[in-house]
Amino acid sequence: MSLMDRIKLHEGLVYDRHPYGKAPGRDPELLTRGIEPPSELELEGMEQMSLLELEVFQHKMTSIVEEARDVYMALSISEGIITGDMNASVFTPEGDPAVVATGIYFHTLLNYGQVKYVMKYYRDDPTVGLQDGDVYFFNDPTCGGVHTFDMFVTAPIFYKGVLVGWAEVGGHQGECGSISPGGFSPRATTRWEEGLHIHGMRIADGWELRRDILDFMLNSVRNPFVFASDLKARVATCKRIRDRVLRECERRGAAGVAGGLRKILAVSGELSRQRISKINDGIYRCVLFNDGVGQESGLVRLPTTVIKQGDEMVVINQGVSPENDKGPQHCTWHLMRASMGVYLFTYFFRGLAPNIGLLEPIKVLVEGPSVANCGAEVAHGEGTTISAMNVQNLHVIGSKMLFDSEHRLSVSAPFSRNLMIYVYSGTNSYGYRTANFTGTQNLAGQGARFDLDGEHASGFYWASVTDAGEVEESDTRLPVVTLARTIDKDFHGFGMHRGGVPSVEISSAPKAGCQLTTRGASDRLSHNPGIFGGYAGPPNPRFVIRGADVFRQMQSGAQDLVLTQYNLARNRPLEGDYHFDYSSKATEDFAEGDLFIDSAGGGGGYGDVLERAPESVMDDLRDQIISADVARDVYRVVFDEELLTVDVAATDAERQAARQDRLSRGKPFDAFVEEWSQLRPSEDKLTYYGSWPEPNVDSYTKPFWGQFE
Amino acid sequence: MSGRARIGIDVGGTFTDVVVAIDGTITHGKADTTAYDLRVGVANALEVVAQSISTSSAGLLGNADSVVYSTTVGTNALVEHKGPVLGLITTHGFEDTMLIGRGRNWADGLSIEARYDRGRAVRPEPLIPRQRVVGVRERMDSKGEVVLPLRDEEVLTQVQMLVDQGVRGFVVVLLYSYANPAHEQRIRDLIRAQYPDVYLGHMPVFLSSELSPQMGEYRRTMTCILDAFLRLETEEHLVALQDDLRTSGYSQPLLIAKCTGGASSTSRTRPIHLFGSGPVSGIVGAAALAGHYELPNVFLTDMGGTSFDLGLVLEGHERTYEYDPVIDRWRVQVPLVAHWSIGAGGGSIAHLQDGILKVGPQSAHSLPGPACYARGGEEPTVTDADVVLGYIDPDYFLGGRVRLDRDRAEAAVTDHIAKPLGVTAHEAAWSIKRLVDGMMGQEMYRIAAQMSGLDPREFVAFAYGGAGPVHAAGYSDAADVSRVATFDFGSVGCAFGTLSLDVAQTYERTHSDILFSAADGGTYRAEAIAPLNEAIEVLLAEARRDMEEEGFDLSALRFELEVLLRFGQQRHTLPIPLAAEPVRDLAQIELLVGRFVTAYGDAYGKGAVFLEAGVEVMGVRLSAVGEVAQPPGSGLSGPVEDTDPEPFGHRVAYWGFEHGERDTPVYRRDRLPSDLVLTGPALIESTDTVCVVPPGWTYYLDGRRVGWLERRKAER
Incomplete structure (x- = not known):
């Protein structure tokens, strides 16, 4: 019996596609159809290219996109892009991403929908067309992107009139004209409150930005200066990619390049199957809960099941809480799939070149409409909160799958996703108006490994290599004075191997004050599970102190103030109002000396603390x-x-006593299930959950792991 | 021995090389590097060279005008964490700066593959453990205004806490001290008052505002810690070596080669500047050679046993500084002349991963070495592939000094690669070569693109290193470079380069201001002139002080000033040259901004220029150069007698899937007449390498005995 035959999908819901349909500029079928079959041109090139030549070609293409990434980061002035929340890519002529420099791994697996849309609808349309020097802009999450503040451009690469590929560059720019400055908009409840939505619009002819289009975009955002600067950087970088690829065309011909790009994906698919086939068959599960929707508390469920058989896997999210009208924590089918790359590429497929070909043997089923596979009308800005829960589940599942394999080095607790982002707005020390975050989110704690503790403050959840910058620089760019960047106490998951500690940044509003918008998750329920008995990384609520006037107090009554989160939270040494809040908060004003305590959370532990x-x-x-x-x-x-x-x-004696105590509290599994099945959260927590325990089943008596035979 | 000698010494990981220039004639020799005491290797190498010109070390040194020394002293201290017990005093709240390291420091100094392997990230042990880091409550803002005053009593308490832990020196790094050093200076005064210099047990204090007055608390901290950590060992070694040389009759100051692209006497040298001085010397030497040939853009490539090193000469200038350089595993603020390295060399191991051929980054090193060395290595390496392909004669490797075992090379390639892939040994070996050449070529391509924005076709490659000429045509082809120069002294290129070093000092400091504001239709800011001049004058004063100490006539110095500019709020800056004198008026500021806009457009495309963002200055950098006499001809030899245009012999070599096996002529480099153009395939042997000329390439020696590999136009 195929393991797939044991799946029972609910009628009336969708799993392998989006719950929304076509609209102007949007064709969801393009997002779910997978890698395009090779064209004749690509087939010709694929046949010509040996595996050895492919290796050399892939190195060259990687050099090109890595150069582009460095150029883009150097030219950009958006905090997110400077610190690595971006990518640069070359796509196949048919519109699939083949070679990507990250940045962010999920970008590796996105943005094909927009390219394919141009190919399908605009290329042969006489009112639009497609030619050398065209540049398209897109940021609409329903058309294949992430959220509106992730902005990209793409340009076709023609060689002697033949389309051989696409250059693509973009990243997290921030401000996008939404209801809150700086991008993230916790107040948004529909897409119409999330600023600019551009599906794929030609903004340049012959590499020259069109003035009317540029003016339209600049007039739609709060910081046209940053927007224009970064847009120019993206276009310049795209052109750099195109020029480099053309030189490779001169050496290999159009078919050689087009076929080489497509063959990279084909070979990756084969390597993926080989890797999967070496892992034990089985059904693996994990579940996480979110504790909020929009600006309200509320329980939301996201279970993940992986069915692995032979050289294929199915990833299923079933029993997901329904959509709500309260906020932007809604994810799309394509973002759920793409986000998996963050775990898969670093851990599961460790050592293989990351690209969309690796996902070829993996089928993705996401129940919708739900918070994980939402409709088009809801707000999407924090969809990554939902997709990250799936990634964390997958990380736990993957570690269990890989434990008994030759890839045990990848076995670990998940990297911290108890991410809190503080977006500061105001006037910086140069006198510029600005709205952005610091590099703190790039200082999350790593999960513990099977053989090692997790590293402290070692990166951004979504990205392989990021840069948190230095306070002396970020302080000049943002309207805050950062008073501390510390590795804090008791802020990670304990275990035989402990999780990594995040850096906690403690900042103060400057003389002129500033505004703060926050977004996050995991205020009460951690999204950083431990593994094999390790503790979870602790939750990470918003923590601010109003009325602290910190410098005055440090010069008078609090001369020996210890600036750590542990001390501030536990001992409350400063006068002021201490607020431990729900993390997603709309923009508020703060006065000089108010304190913001910000971190990206600590990693989970591995194994028994004893x-x-x-x-x-x-x-x-x-x-x-x-x-x-x-x-x-x-x-x-x-x-x-x-x-x-x-x-x-x-x-030894103390630990032995602890073990005895555990044994005394043990009970048979059936008795545990009996007791567990009776438990139920209070009704006010279940407002947005759906039916308890199965959100999409009215009456259900089994515990939540029992929905399959 | 007639004429006066100039001596260049380069201590490498494996060999210590010495080059001597006397009356335009270059002689070189090498000895094993003696890690237990580098001076022994230096003495041995000097003896080898002295014997080759029929004199003794003392005879050679007594007749020397200068000795320039490039050394790796300190490398082991850093790797093994053997240094003085230091304490770090910093602003409270930033005690973990060294550990946090911008979040990325776990990846600093690692190969590209390892940098992406986040799941296995492991940070290096800090040079100062967390327990010996203390904070003091004080704060400057970014403009240098005191926000929170320093309290003496807290400083003294924290100092005592460090002393109680056995600290013997203090590193002081306070936030924004580059903008206002007053608090750092106060801490030094307090420590000195507590532990006066006149008593035993005096403890040095290193201030970041003096060692590296630049923005960036992590990099500034690491710069200071490295400098302090390495000072003792470096000083002891250099003083002892100087004594050795003096005892042997050398009477001039020992000049130390630096990674900043010059040399200086011991008393004007900082320990951190010794790192990478060998490759940087090579680049400076290459720039001098490029000048002889009027070549504006040159790749200096050096392929040895374990790594492929790269440097750039751009527009005739070797000083392309690396942005954010990494020394060992630490990101620092040093104006390091840029050079790069990847794990690809003769010892790189070929293997199959998921059925796909990979080469490196693992290396067989010299022990056990490639399989053909017959020292126990069984895995196939690049050198084994070169032997199987027929490029390296097993009986004439390093001029016959090392005998290779061709059968072992073939067995390794066959068993590990050819059989699993179902191809012949030749095809497998060719694939190894093709792949490693491709990797090196792409690194050249990437560096050229990243650092200059230039098309690699505008470059010429210089091939140094024992394996350089073997693979030069291959990696140059992959990089789109069609001319390669090979040299007699290519295996001692870094030592040769030290002979071209001028005495130079380089200084940097952060200076942050807006030069051009886009507001009100665009304004060049007159009020920016005085602070900019002040920053420049500070650097000029330091330069004059140091160069006067070196004995230079200040009027003969060459000053090179660069101003680091960026568009508003960018992090990245571009260095723009400016006359090393005060800025007089707004017209000069306008000119400076104009130069920046042009350079930016050239580097990133005119579409990227965004003057509406304004233009900001972020720092100033000054080099003071005291020129020293160059060796006549810069080491290039004249014509030779007793030449022979005929091949020394023939052997079968494999030239790829298209050309297959060919009976290939083999020439001896030292017998070839100049200007004889040979058409590939051909092999040109010398005592320390073999130059491989593939089909489609030509080779000739010019009048200075530089060997030129050139891709035929039809092949480009």
Whole structure:
């Protein structure tokens, strides 16, 4: 029996496509049809190119996009792009991304819909057409993008009149004319509140930006200066890619390049199958819950099941909470699929070149309409909150799948996704009006590995390599004074191997004050699960202190103030109003000396805390990343608090007692299920959940892991 | 021995090379590097060269006008974390700066593959453990205004806490100290008052505002820590070597080669500037050679056993500085002459991954080495492939000094690559070569594009290193370069380069201001002139002080000033040259901005220019250069006698799927007449390498005995 035969999909819902249909500028079928079959031109080139030549060609193409990435980051002035939230790509002539420099891995798997739309609807339309020097702009999430503040341009590459590929460049620009400055708009409840939506519009002829189009776009956003600067950078970078690819065409011919790009995808598909086939068949599951919708609290469910058989996998999200009209935490089918790349490319397919070909043997079924596969009308700006839950589930599942394989080096707890983004707006020290975030989100904690602790503050959840910059620079660019960037205490998942600690940034509003918009998730429920008994990374609510007037207090009553989140939250050493809030908050004004405490969350732990070497616990204490309470009460280490020396015998006894205590609390599985199935959150938490426990089934008596036979 | 000698010494990881120039004649020699005491290797290499010109080390040194020394001292100290016990004092709230390292520091200094392997990220151990980092409550803002005053009593408490942990030196890095150093200076004064210089146990204090007055607290911290960490060992080594040389009769100052692109006496040299001084010397030497041939743009390539190193000469100038350079695993603020390295060399191991051929980055190094070395290595390497292809004569490797085992090379290539892929040994070896050449070529392509924006076709390649001429045509072809120069001294190129070093000092500091404001229709800001002049004058004063100490007549110095400019709010800057003197009027500012706009357009395309964003200055950089005499002819030899245009012999070599096996003529480089154009396939052997001339390429030696590989026009 095929494992797939055991799936029961709910009638009336969609799984392998979007729940919305065609509209002007949008054709969802283009987003779900997969990699285009090779054209005649591509077939000719594929036949010519040996695997050896392909390796050389792929190196060259990678050099081209990596150069483009560096150029784009150098020229851009958007905080997100400078710090790595971007990509540069070459697509096949038929519109599939073949070679991508990241940045962000999900960009590797997106933006094909817009290119294919141009191919299908505009190329032969006499009112539009397609020729060398055309540049198209797009940022509409329903047409194949992420959110409206991720903006891209693409340009066809013609060689001697033959279309051989596409250059594409873009990233997280920020301000897009939505109801909140800076991009993220927690207040948005429909797409109409999320600013510019451009599906794929030609903005340049012969590489020259059209003045009327440019004026339209600049007149639609709050910071036309940044918008224009970054747009020019993108177009210049696209042209650079195109020029480089043309030189390769001179060496290999049109078919050689077009076929080479397509063959990269074909070979990746084969490598993917080989990798998958070596892993144990089975059904694997994990579930996460979000604790908010829009600006309100509320429980939302996102389960993930992977069915692996032979050289194929099916990833299913079934039993997902329905759409709501409260906010932008809605994801699209294509973003759910693309986001998987963040886990798959770094861990599951470690060592293979990341591209969309690797997804060829993976079928993706996302229940919709739901928060994970939403309609077109809802707000989409924080869809990544939902897709990230799927990635975290997949990470846990993947670690279980890979444990008994030759790829155990990839087994780990997930990277921190308890992401909080503080968008500051106001006037910076140069006198520019600005709205953007700092590099803090690039300082999240890594999940613990099967053989190693997680690294502290080591990157951005979505990206392979990012740069958090330095405070001396970001302080001049943004309307804040950053008072601390620390590795904070008790802010990670404990375990045999502990998760990495994030950096916590503590900032103050400057003399002129500033505005703050925040977005996040995991205020009460962590999205950083531990694995094999490790603790989850802790939740990460919004934390601000109003009326602190911090510099005045530091010069008078609080001279010995210790600027850490741990101290501020636990001891409240400053006068002021302490607010631990729901993370997604609309724009508010703040006065000089108010404090913002911001971090991207700590990674989950791996394995039982009672198995962590006591000396490693003492190292954590010396490094000030855990408190003595944790060493004593969680790790159950008995130690001298002054000298930090371990009493080995007493520790053994303490841990043995802890194990005995666990055993005494154990119960048979059936009894656990019986008890668990009776549990139910209070009704006010279930407003946006759907039916309990199965959101799409009115009456259901099994626990949530039981929906399959 | 007639004439006075100029001596260049380069200590590498494997060999210590010495080049001597006397009356325009270049002699070179090498000895094993002695990691336990580098001075032993230096002495041995000097002896080898001295013997080759029939004298002794003392005879050679006693007759020397100058010795320029490029060394790796400090590298091991950094790798093994062996240095003085230091403490770091920083602004409270930033005690973890070194650990956080912009979040990316786990990847700094790693290969591209490792940089993407986030799941296996491991940060290097910090040079100062977290327990020896203390914070003091103080704060400047970005303009240098005091926001929170420093308290002496807290400083003293924190200093005592460090002393109690056995600290023997202090590194002080406070936020925005480059804008106002007052708090850092106050901390130094307090420490000195507590631990006066006159007593034993005096503890040095390193201030970031003096060592690196530039924006960027992480890089500034690491710059200072590295400098402080390496000072003791570097100083002891250089002083001891100087004593050795003096004992042997050398009476002039020892000049130290630096990664900033010049040399200086020991007393004017900072330890951090020694890192990468070898490759940088090579680049400076290449620039001098390029000048002889009037070649504006040159790739300096150096393929050795484990790595492929690259440098650039752009528009005749070697000083292309690297933005954000990394030393070992640490990102620093040093005006480092840019050079790059990837893990591709003769020892790079070929293997199959998921059925697809890969080469490197793992290397067999010199031990066990390639399979053909017969030292226990069994995996096929690039050198094994070169042997199988017939390019390297197993009996004439390094002039016959090392015998290779062709059968072992063939077995390794066959067993690990050919059989699993179902191809012949020749085809497998060709694939290895093709792949590694492609990787190196693409690195050249990437660097040219990234650093200059130029088309690689506008470059000529210089091929250094033992494996350079073997693969030069291959990697140049992949990079779109169609002319390659090969040299007699290519295996000691870095030591040769030290002979071209001028005495030079380089200074940088952050200076942040708006030069052109887009508001009100565009305004060049007169009020920016005085602060800019002040920043320039600070650097000029430092330069005059140091160069006077070096004994130069200040009127004979050459100053090179660059102003780092950007469009409003960009992070990236472009260096724009400016006369090293005060800016007089707005017309000069307008000219400067105009130059920036032109350079920006040239680098990134005119469509990227965005004057509406305004133009900002972010820093100034000054080089002060005291020229020293160049060796006549810059090391190039004249015509030779007793030449022979006929091949020395023939052997079968494999030239790819298209050409297959060919009976290939083999020439000896030292016997070839100048200007004889040979058509590939051909092999040109010398005692330390073989130049491979593939079909479609030609080779000739010019009048200076430089060997030129050129791709025939029809093949371009």
